[in-house]
Amino acid sequence: MSDPVDIFRTEAEEHLSALESALLELEQRPEDPELIALAFRAMHTIKGGGGMFGFTELSAFTHHLETALDKVRNGLFPVTQELISILLDAKDHVTGLLEDPVLDQTQILIGRGLLERLHALIPDEQITEAKQTTAAQSPAIAPPGEEGDRVYRIHIRPSAGAFRDGFDIFPILKELQGMGTCYVTTDTGGVPLPAELDPESCMLSWDLVLVTSQGAEAIRDTFIFVADEWRIDIDPIDIDDDQCDRIGEILVERGLIARSQIESLLAENPRVGEVLQQAGLVTESDVDAALREQRAIRDTRERGARGEQESLVRVPAARLDSLMNLVGELVIVQARMQQLAQSRDDEAMSAIAEDLDRLTTELRDNTFSIRMLPIGTTFGRFRRLVRDLSRDLGKEIRLETEGAETELDKMVIDRLGDPLVHLIRNSIDHGIEPPEQREAAGKPPVGTIHLAAEHAESHVVIRIRDDGAGLNTGAIRAKAVERGLIARDQTLTEEEIQGLIFEAGFSTADRVSDVSGRGVGMDVVKRSIQDLGGQVGIRSEPGRGTTLTITLPMTLAIIEGLMVAVSEERYVLPLSCVEECIEVERGSEGKRNGQRLARVRGDLVPYLSLREWFAVPGAAPGIEQIVVTRLGEQRFGFSVDQVVGQYQTVVKRLGKLYEGTAGLAGATILGDGGVAMILDAGALAESLEDEVRTRGRRQTGRPPTWTE
Numbered sequence: 001m002s003d004p005v006d007i008f009r010t011e012a013e014e015h016l017s018a019l020e021s022a023l024l025e026l027e028q029r030p031e032d033p034e035l036i037a038l039a040f041r042a043m044h045t046i047k048g049g050g051g052m053f054g055f056t057e058l059s060a061f062t063h064h065l066e067t068a069l070d071k072v073r074n075g076l077f078p079v080t081q082e083l084i085s086i087l088l089d090a091k092d093h094v095t096g097l098l099e100d101p102v103l104d105q106t107q108i109l110i111g112r113g114l115l116e117r118l119h120a121l122i123p124d125e126q127i128t129e130a131k132q133t134t135a136a137q138s139p140a141i142a143p144p145g146e147e148g149d150r151v152y153r154i155h156i157r158p159s160a161g162a163f164r165d166g167f168d169i170f171p172i173l174k175e176l177q178g179m180g181t182c183y184v185t186t187d188t189g190g191v192p193l194p195a196e197l198d199p200e201s202c203m204l205s206w207d208l209v210l211v212t213s214q215g216a217e218a219i220r221d222t223f224i225f226v227a228d229e230w231r232i233d234i235d236p237i238d239i240d241d242d243q244c245d246r247i248g249e250i251l252v253e254r255g256l257i258a259r260s261q262i263e264s265l266l267a268e269n270p271r272v273g274e275v276l277q278q279a280g281l282v283t284e285s286d287v288d289a290a291l292r293e294q295r296a297i298r299d300t301r302e303r304g305a306r307g308e309q310e311s312l313v314r315v316p317a318a319r320l321d322s323l324m325n326l327v328g329e330l331v332i333v334q335a336r337m338q339q340l341a342q343s344r345d346d347e348a349m350s351a352i353a354e355d356l357d358r359l360t361t362e363l364r365d366n367t368f369s370i371r372m373l374p375i376g377t378t379f380g381r382f383r384r385l386v387r388d389l390s391r392d393l394g395k396e397i398r399l400e401t402e403g404a405e406t407e408l409d410k411m412v413i414d415r416l417g418d419p420l421v422h423l424i425r426n427s428i429d430h431g432i433e434p435p436e437q438r439e440a441a442g443k444p445p446v447g448t449i450h451l452a453a454e455h456a457e458s459h460v461v462i463r464i465r466d467d468g469a470g471l472n473t474g475a476i477r478a479k480a481v482e483r484g485l486i487a488r489d490q491t492l493t494e495e496e497i498q499g500l501i502f503e504a505g506f507s508t509a510d511r512v513s514d515v516s517g518r519g520v521g522m523d524v525v526k527r528s529i530q531d532l533g534g535q536v537g538i539r540s541e542p543g544r545g546t547t548l549t550i551t552l553p554m555t556l557a558i559i560e561g562l563m564v565a566v567s568e569e570r571y572v573l574p575l576s577c578v579e580e581c582i583e584v585e586r587g588s589e590g591k592r593n594g595q596r597l598a599r600v601r602g603d604l605v606p607y608l609s610l611r612e613w614f615a616v617p618g619a620a621p622g623i624e625q626i627v628v629t630r631l632g633e634q635r636f637g638f639s640v641d642q643v644v645g646q647y648q649t650v651v652k653r654l655g656k657l658y659e660g661t662a663g664l665a666g667a668t669i670l671g672d673g674g675v676a677m678i679l680d681a682g683a684l685a686e687s688l689e690d691e692v693r694t695r696g697r698r699q700t701g702r703p704p705t706w707t708e
Contacts, residue, residue: 005053010314153209160203161202397428406460408460423548470540485503534551535550581627585622
């Protein structure tokens with residue numbers, strides 16, 4: 001990401017996210033000064049960056065918001081619900097300005113309306129008063145060394161292409177000058193002779209000494225949009241007696257201040273070194289040597305601190321995807337090498353294959369870790385969703401999150417957001433009851449949605465739990481009978497009835513809701529989770545609430561699989577859904593409506609013959625292997641000729657000819673160069689169930705299911 005404007009947009013989006021989080025927290029803790037300061041800093045940084053990169057309208061709009069937050073920061077206006085609502089709406093408007101800085105008529109009207117709401121809440125004269133109060137309350141910039149001030153040595157060296165990229169140093173210098181007393185020196189040593197000068201290249205650098213009451217973090221925020229392109233050194237200097245004169249010497253050497261001014265400044269506060277010299281205890285050379293040693297130690301320590309800060313590098317996601325693809329190819333080559341070594345009686349080759357296997361595994365794991373992000377990046381967006389929808393519906397709902405630090409592949413996180421939004425909207429709309437209904441049921445008026453994530457071996461488990469009314473299984477059953485999904489006299493467990501909400505278009509809602517309908521689109525949610533290689537299940541207790549459980553693989557690029565064979569064809573099932581493998585004698589299975597059933601630990605488990613499903617030629621063996629998988633609350637089997645064993649599977653996309661084929665999730669290249677299809681167990685089970693229902697309707701006039 002080398003385009004400066006793209007860098008600004010990315011950084012600004014992060015600040016807007018931080019702003020939204022701070023505002024939502026302020027609703028719960030309206031007097032928290034740290035949250036107020038965080039919101040102010042985020043808006044201040046976006047405003048400054050917008051001006052620097054030509055986002056004129058964005059900068060002008062955020063200036064009003066910054067001024068209002070400054071008034072709150074100085075205690076002249078309280079944090080109110082109305083103010084939070086205005087600022088959240090303003091944040092959405094800023095997001096739009098960030099995506100498209102050219103205003104259309106709609107954006108102009110939205111921005112004007114927001115400012116009218118803001119100025120109605122905080123009149124212009126109060127905003128002016130806030131500015132004056134800020135100036136009055138700001139600590140006076142005192143000479144270096146006065147208590148409360150800090151001194152920083154700052155070196156700025158822009159990239160050679162800074163001017164071509166649209167960077168401007170002057171807004172940055174103006175920002176720094178607003179922080180305190182700033183002494184600036186321009187270094188022209190890098191400027192070549194006129195004949196060699198490129199007028200579009202930046203050859204200048206700047207050295208500053210900044211005396212300010214602010215911390216290093218505030219200074220770094222000034223450079224946040226150029227930090228990846230420019231060299232920025234910020235060196236804090238401790239203020240004590242033997243440091244002040246050193247600051248003075250720096251200013252004298254640069255011609256910024258006369259030595260007489262330094263002497264006058266220190267007349268009443270001499271250095272420790274001078275006191276020691278006056279007493280004849282040390283010489284001037286001793287003091288100078290001690291100062292040089294102290295500076296060297298401090299420089300070493302500060303370079304280490306800067307090294308830690310600079311260890312974070314922004315990398316485009318496309319590069320990570322490319323790296324992951326290369327690692328996947330390496331895993332395939334490693335598998336081929338291992339198979340070759342096993343086929344030959346060569347100890348040296350076997351040793352090399354083992355080393356390659358170890359190094360490939362380490363490289364794979366390290367590459368995975370680069371792509372991993374905390375799932376909290378997705379959780380953050382739901383707080384705003386819960387706040388806005390609960391207000392629209394007249395409900396009081398609190399969102400609790402747990403396990404936000406749980407890491408998941410970025411690709412999975414990007415595709416997980418929409419299904420989670422749908423599930424949470426369902427909980428808000430038809431899960432949590434209105435306050436009066438909750439109180440009548442002996443519940444607190446404020447409902448709770450608990451969103452939690454945790455690691456479980458090579459998977460991530462996400463649970464969405466609400467303390468609402470729970471599912472109405474009677475209504476679900478009646479609707480299923482009405483739609484012909486089950487027979488009126490059919491026996492189903494509570495779990496099986498609840499699972500019916502994942503049928504396509506299933507809903508028990510009597511009205512069409514603008515927000516959601518319990519069950520509407522749940523089949524889409526289930527399909528989306530299955531496309532990610534995951535599973536979704538539901539448990540509900542009447543009057544106590546509903547829990548949805550999503551199980552996902554941590555990554556989609558390389559999975560652990562179970563390889564099976566049918567004649568010469570090989571297939572891979574995700575190991576995450578495999579429960580056990582059993583043997584059955586061919587012909588001993590039970591059948592109902594043409595569906596094979598195997599008895600597994602006392603239960604009848606439906607299963608599918610991969611030989612028949614994929615029309616693999618040849619005769620089946622006398623003993624079949626059945627791989628039993630667990631799909632949500634149900635078990636389902638696949639009969640094969642042979643279970644080959646566990647296999648590290650690099651997932652490859654299918655070509656256009658096979659994309660969308662039911663039951664196929666991808667393909668992988670094997671160690672011998674052959675290809676194995678990766679099976680989508682959930683899709684295969686659903687396809688077979690649909691076929692069984694269709695066959696049953698033709699034969700009996702009613703839809704059978706596996707559980708009959």
